[in-house]
Each structure stands twice: as C-alpha cells, then as structure tokens.
Amino acid sequence: xxxxxxxxxxxxxxxxxxxxxxxxxxxSVSTSFLAWYQQKPGQAPxxxxxxxxxxxxxxxxxxxxxxxxxxxxxxISRLEPEDFALYYCQQYGSSPSPMYTFGQGTKxxxx
Amino acid sequence: xxxxxxxxxxxVKPGGSLRLSCAASGFSFFNYVMNWVRQAPGxxxxxxxxxxxxxxxxxxxxxxxxxxxxxxxxxxxxxxxxMNSLRAEDTAVYYCVRSPGWSFDFWGQGTLVxxxx
Numbered sequence: 001x002x003x004x005x006x007x008x009x010x011x012x013x014x015x016x017x018x019x020x021x022x023x024x025x026x027x028s029v030s031t032s033f034l035a036w037y038q039q040k041p042g043q044a045p046x047x048x049x050x051x052x053x054x055x056x057x058x059x060x061x062x063x064x065x066x067x068x069x070x071x072x073x074x075x076i077s078r079l080e081p082e083d084f085a086l087y088y089c090q091q092y093g094s095s096p097s098p099m100y101t102f103g104q105g106t107k108x109x110x111x
Numbered sequence: 112x113x114x115x116x117x118x119x120x121x122x123v124k125p126g127g128s129l130r131l132s133c134a135a136s137g138f139s140f141f142n143y144v145m146n147w148v149r150q151a152p153g154x155x156x157x158x159x160x161x162x163x164x165x166x167x168x169x170x171x172x173x174x175x176x177x178x179x180x181x182x183x184x185x186x187x188x189x190x191x192x193x194m195n196s197l198r199a200e201d202t203a204v205y206y207c208v209r210s211p212g213w214s215f216d217f218w219g220q221g222t223l224v225x226x227x228x
Contacts, residue, residue, distance in 0.1 A: 037215075044206055044218035045156065047214055050212070050213070088155065090156075090214065090215070097170055099158065099172065100158035102156040102158070105156075
C-alpha cells in the first residue's frame with residue numbers, strides 16, 4: 001500500500017502570499033493518479049486538481065499542481081481569504097487490487 | 112446539476128448494522144464508478160469502497176472488507192452501503208462520491224454514523 005505524507009502539517013501565511021504544499025509518496029505514483037482536494041469546516045471536500053496538474057472545473061488559475069515519481073506539489077500563487085482551508089492529496093493504486101489513499105492533510109491558516 | 116444525497120446514518124450499538132443510501136441526480140449514473148469515503152471526527156479522509164459502473168466489480172479497504180457491502184441500483188440512480196458488525200472505529204461521516212477516473216469529482220454532504228453503546 002502506498003502511503004502519502006503531506007508537509008507541512010500547518011502553513012501559516014498572509015493573504016497575497018504564495019503557498020507551497022508537499023505530498024510525498026512511499027512508492028512511485030503515476031502522474032495520472034494523483035489528485036488534490038480542499039476542505040473547509042463543515043463542508044465536503046472539493047476536487048481541485050486531478051492527474052497532478054489539471055484543474056477541476058471552476059478552480060481558479062492561482063491553483064497549480066506539479067510533480068512526478070514520489071514528490072508532488074500544490075501551489076497557490078496568491079492566497080485569497082477563501083483559500084484558508086485543509087488540503088489533501090490522494091492517489092489511486094491498482095496493486096494488489098484497486099484502492100485509493102489520502103495524505104493526512106495540510107492546514108493553511110491565516111498568519 | 113450533479114447532486115448526491117446520502118441518508119441512513121445514525122446511532123448504532125457495536126456489533127449492529129446500518130444501511131446507507133445515496134440518491135444521485137443530474138448525471139448519467141450508469142456511466143460512473145461510485146464510491147464511499149469516510150471521515151472520522153476531526154480526522155482525515157479514508158476511502159471505504161468502490162463499485163464499477165456495471166456493478167461487476169467491487170473493492171474495499173482492508174478495514175471494512177468482509178463487514179461492508181457496496182451495491183448500486185442503476186434503475187433508481189442509487190448507491191448503497193450495507194454495514195455489518197459495526198465497531199467504534201467506524202464512527203465517521205460517510206460521503207457518497209463520484210469518480211470520472213482516478214479521482215473523486217463530486218461529493219455528497221455526508222451522513223454521520225455513530226457506533227456507541
């Protein structure tokens with residue numbers, strides 16, 4: 001089973017600053033199988049990025065994703081007030097059987 | 112508009128059973144893999160189970176295999192999760208989630224399952 005480790009656990013930044021969130025996998029992950037989600041308190045998660053670098057419908061261009069192999073990054077170029085939330089990475093694996101795993105999350109909080 | 116509405120959550124004693132339902136609308140339900148993902152209070156996300164578009168294949172997390180059964184009724188655009196032998200650690204919000212591929216693009220608002228004596 002592939003384990004995803006997100007860092008940092010908490011990111012304290014000010015609106016307008018750049019946020020860089022890391023997701024490291026215990027084994028190589030296909031770029032097609034890596035996604036990112038945003039979750040706000042009391043709400044369901046929302047898909048941000050799929051296939052590492054493709055933005056989901058309606059996601060603003062300040063969100064971008066990159067990476068390959070075992071290291072993946074979600075970048076928010078300039079933080080807006082509504083971006084302060086929890087972020088999870090997720091991967092799909094097919095061995096020995098199809099399954100999905102999530103990272104433990106990174107909280108982006110207002111400094 | 113895509114909508115996923117879960118129901119069936121509640122309080123159940125350890126060892127008990129519960130059946131969750133998810134009513135889907137606004138998209139071609141039969142074309143998509145459907146899933147259950149849960150989130151324990153104050154914790155992260157955990158994938159629980161998936162069912163293929165044809166219902167021919169089902170998949171489970173190790174933590175629930177042998178106790179939970181996922182199914183779908185394409186005629187009624189509905190997804191189900193039969194949960195047996197429930198444990199305290201199954202306490203969570205359970206989300207019904209759509210998969211277009213290898214990610215989860217639409218989530219319901221969730222239904223809370225509490226396992227406690």
